Amino acid sequence: MKPLTEYRDYRRCMQDFYDERKRTCSFTWREFARLAGFTSPTYLKLVCEGKSSLSELGIERVASAMNLGGFESAYFRHLVRYNQAKDDEAKKNAFASMKDIADANKIRVVDGDAFTYFESWKNPVLRELVAMMPGATPEAVAEMCWQPVTADDVRKSLDFMVSVGILQRKSKNVYVQTEKALIGNSDVMPLVLRSMHREMAGFAQKSIDAFEPQERDISGVTMGIDREAYEQIVRELDSCRRKIVAIANMSKEPSQVYRLNLQMFPLSKNTKQKGEE
Incomplete structure (x- = not known):
């Protein structure tokens, strides 16, 4: 089993723990569940298969069953929260906590x-x-x-x-x-x-009112396209971005930092997709 801080999936971590124990002794999912205090002998197997999740109490029980102590227990707790987060902000905060724990213990996170x-x-x-x-x-x-x-x-x-x-x-x-x-x-x-x-x-968005038109460039176009045209436009945007980076790199005496956003996004549903309202 690799170091805990190298994992990005707690289910993979649990599976590796189980596989390693099984190689060295007659370890079963029933035994793993018993060590963690669960009555269902297959519960942790279902968790590793992605068919179930861990509660906050379940996290602590599994960490104890895996003999995770000190910072590893805290890291595992946030790893589970990272994987089970419902939105980007919660996921980002969980990973930041994982990184803080690793940094505090002088361990580098992938x-x-x-x-x-x-x-x-x-x-x-x-x-x-x-x-x-x-x-x-x-x-x-x-x-x-x-x-x-x-x-x-x-x-x-x-x-x-x-x-x-x-x-x-x-x-x-x-x-x-x-x-x-x-x-x-x-x-x-x-x-x-x-x-x-x-x-x-x-x-x-703020720059629209914060700067005079001669100091910023904001434009857009609304268009109807198919998937083939979309993919071609994306390629053109990528090519354009690379050319702009090359132009920026030729600046002899840069004096100001600018940000260029290239944005293309749908404003309607796909009229060709069946079954949509």
Whole structure:
């Protein structure tokens, strides 16, 4: 069984515990259930198969049956909450708790660094901004952000980005960007990126009134299309985004941080789908 902090699915964790015990002794689902205090001999098997879930009391019982103590018990509790969360906010909060527990015990969580980076608009914005302001104090950097941010927020963000290698500290208050990218591969990343997109979409809405038209560009088109056209448009948007990044990278003396949102979403149901009202 691998270390607990490497799991993103508590059911897989329980199954691995069961399989490992079964290899070394005559362990059964009945015995596992008995250790956890459940009367149904197949209950935990159903949980591992995704046909049932754990209650808060059940979480504690299973953690005890698996001999999880100390921080592992707390980590398992939040792992179950992460998997059983009903919405993105609850799921995000559970993963953040998992990461805090792992950090406190000097254990790295898979995709944890990428989660932290994309969890807030502050990190990507400050990464760009400090490269334009060599020698600027955290207070001065904070004042350059349109969205509220404190000097302490700036310090914490910069320290984090230096620690994961996407910024390099050359001297006091002088930072340069590295070529390293933070990439996440688990189901955590779509979750935190959705949160980032919501945050940035909110900023875009506010920009309509906050900035003069010559300082921002907001446009849109409403159209009727089929699936083939949709997929072709998405490819064009992706190509356009890549070209824009290339243009941005050619900036000789960047002086301001901008955000570009590319958004395409349905405004109606699919009229060709059967059975819909």
